[in-house]
Amino acid sequence: MTEINIVIRTADQTRKAEVTLPGSHTGADVIQAAVDNWSLPRDTDYSLVNTRSAQPVQPANSLEKQGVQNGDVLEVQPVLVAGLS
Amino acid sequence: MTDRYLRHNLIDWFDQDLLKTLSALVVGAGAVGNEVIKNLCLLGIGTIRIVDFDTIEVHNLTRSVLFTEADVGKNKALAAAEAAAKLDPYCSIEAISGDFWDKISFAKLQEASIVFCCVDNFEARFRINRMCSLLGVDLINTGIDSRNVLAEIFPFARDPDSACFECNLPPSTYQRVAERYSCGWLQKVSFEARKIPTTAITASFAGAMATSLFLYSFREDSEPGARRLFYDTVTGSASKVNLPMNPACVCCSTQSAPRLLVRAQRVIGQDLPWLKSLPLDVTVTVSDPILVTWEMPNCAVCSSTAPECVLDLASNYNESHTICTKCGLKQRLAVIRDQFSLGELVEKFSGRPLPGKFLCFEGDGTQIVVELQDGGSE
Numbered sequence A: 001m002t003e004i005n006i007v008i009r010t011a012d013q014t015r016k017a018e019v020t021l022p023g024s025h026t027g028a029d030v031i032q033a034a035v036d037n038w039s040l041p042r043d044t045d046y047s048l049v050n051t052r053s054a055q056p057v058q059p060a061n062s063l064e065k066q067g068v069q070n071g072d073v074l075e076v077q078p079v080l081v082a083g084l085s
Numbered sequence B: 001m002t003d004r005y006l007r008h009n010l011i012d013w014f015d016q017d018l019l020k021t022l023s024a025l026v027v028g029a030g031a032v033g034n035e036v037i038k039n040l041c042l043l044g045i046g047t048i049r050i051v052d053f054d055t056i057e058v059h060n061l062t063r064s065v066l067f068t069e070a071d072v073g074k075n076k077a078l079a080a081a082e083a084a085a086k087l088d089p090y091c092s093i094e095a096i097s098g099d100f101w102d103k104i105s106f107a108k109l110q111e112a113s114i115v116f117c118c119v120d121n122f123e124a125r126f127r128i129n130r131m132c133s134l135l136g137v138d139l140i141n142t143g144i145d146s147r148n149v150l151a152e153i154f155p156f157a158r159d160p161d162s163a164c165f166e167c168n169l170p171p172s173t174y175q176r177v178a179e180r181y182s183c184g185w186l187q188k189v190s191f192e193a194r195k196i197p198t199t200a201i202t203a204s205f206a207g208a209m210a211t212s213l214f215l216y217s218f219r220e221d222s223e224p225g226a227r228r229l230f231y232d233t234v235t236g237s238a239s240k241v242n243l244p245m246n247p248a249c250v251c252c253s254t255q256s257a258p259r260l261l262v263r264a265q266r267v268i269g270q271d272l273p274w275l276k277s278l279p280l281d282v283t284v285t286v287s288d289p290i291l292v293t294w295e296m297p298n299c300a301v302c303s304s305t306a307p308e309c310v311l312d313l314a315s316n317y318n319e320s321h322t323i324c325t326k327c328g329l330k331q332r333l334a335v336i337r338d339q340f341s342l343g344e345l346v347e348k349f350s351g352r353p354l355p356g357k358f359l360c361f362e363g364d365g366t367q368i369v370v371e372l373q374d375g376g377s378e
Helices: A027-038 B003-009 B016-021 B031-043 B058-062 B076-087 B106-110 B122-135 B172-178 B200-216 B342-349
Strands: A003-010 A016-022 A046-050 A055-057 A073-078 B023-027 B047-052 B092-097 B114-117 B139-144 B148-154 B226-232 B238-243 B259-265 B283-295 B308-313 B333-341 B358-363 B366-373
Touching: A003 A027, A016 A027, A027 A046, A027 A073, A055 B238, A073 B148, B003 B016, B023 B031, B031 B047, B031 B076, B031 B139, B031 B200, B047 B076, B076 B092, B106 B122, B114 B122, B114 B200, B122 B139, B122 B148, B122 B172, B139 B200, B148 B200, B200 B226, B283 B342, B308 B342, B333 B342
Parallel strands: A003 A073, B023 B047, B023 B114, B047 B092, B114 B139, B259 B366
Antiparallel strands: A003 A016, A046 A055, A046 A073, B139 B148, B148 B226, B226 B238, B283 B308, B283 B333, B283 B358, B358 B366
């Protein structure tokens, strides 16, 4: 099983971790781990972005299949829904 | 008039004449909508159409640049249009009080060069995105919280294969939307939407980023495809994300090309002449969930009675309507659907109005989209 070394951080960059993960982990796994370990608000949805490729990392697909490489920085961004009131 | 745009004229790529020919539809005239409208007026756009059903409350005034205390209680679209007309008397501004889904016809949407989505919930965004992707009208979506801002462009007009708003949404979004509904897909009576704190700072950033995406999209060197700008107003960190199309997208993957748009009266039967030439087994998908019948399968008193035919928008009902009108027990089962066979529609519901904004079906490899209209309108 391929392992990849990546950096995961929040959008405000107040939380950052260098981790080694199996390439079979999905985008959803990474988001869930970030929410759990960093106590991010659970009433918010998050998307994952690969800052090297400027592409979103899809939650359902593995990191490996989405071309995530050693050294990549994945950013956990909140999905923003407000704007009206 | 020329002097008004003297500084714009010094910008080599700024095409003031083009901007004067363009028309923007702003959906949601709250904090971000105010900023977008203000920017469009100051830039000198030709036409703005503003739609909002909501009224101004006093707490809106800390984030809404176009509203004053005297506007509290007024409709947001009307008040924003009034203030915007003072910013630019040369801009043609129309305010529409009501819900986008009800008030904006296909024709009105197609008149827009751009649609700005400045609403505060996912369901409204789903609908706006669906209409824009279906009709090929460029869409800019915005979102804010107390420190972060996003603006996304979906250039459906120039790039029919562009990703749509739903292509890159996490599945948790749909789970969150589902929380508003009971297991039978009726709205929960007790559900209270989460209040998200926002500020004038994030609203103004969002308005600026959204309007900038619009302005630059008309440059020859503008980037193709859908993309998202994300900005943290506290740290100043920003990112740009290119948004790829998702072949499994619940919205745009079902919209096959080529497409034919038609309008018809919503009464099923003879008033729908386009139905006559189709095979009866063709599947018709309606744009809105429809409450077809109430059934009483578990009620000892009423289970033997025939289901009560409703054929109305499911959104007009909630959990409180599951109480049986005959026995008073909360046992009615709502049968909610958005797909029918053509034969079923004609056989069971002939002569009745089909609720919903539009319906779709496949015919000879073409997707037919029928906008449903009430008698005599437009």
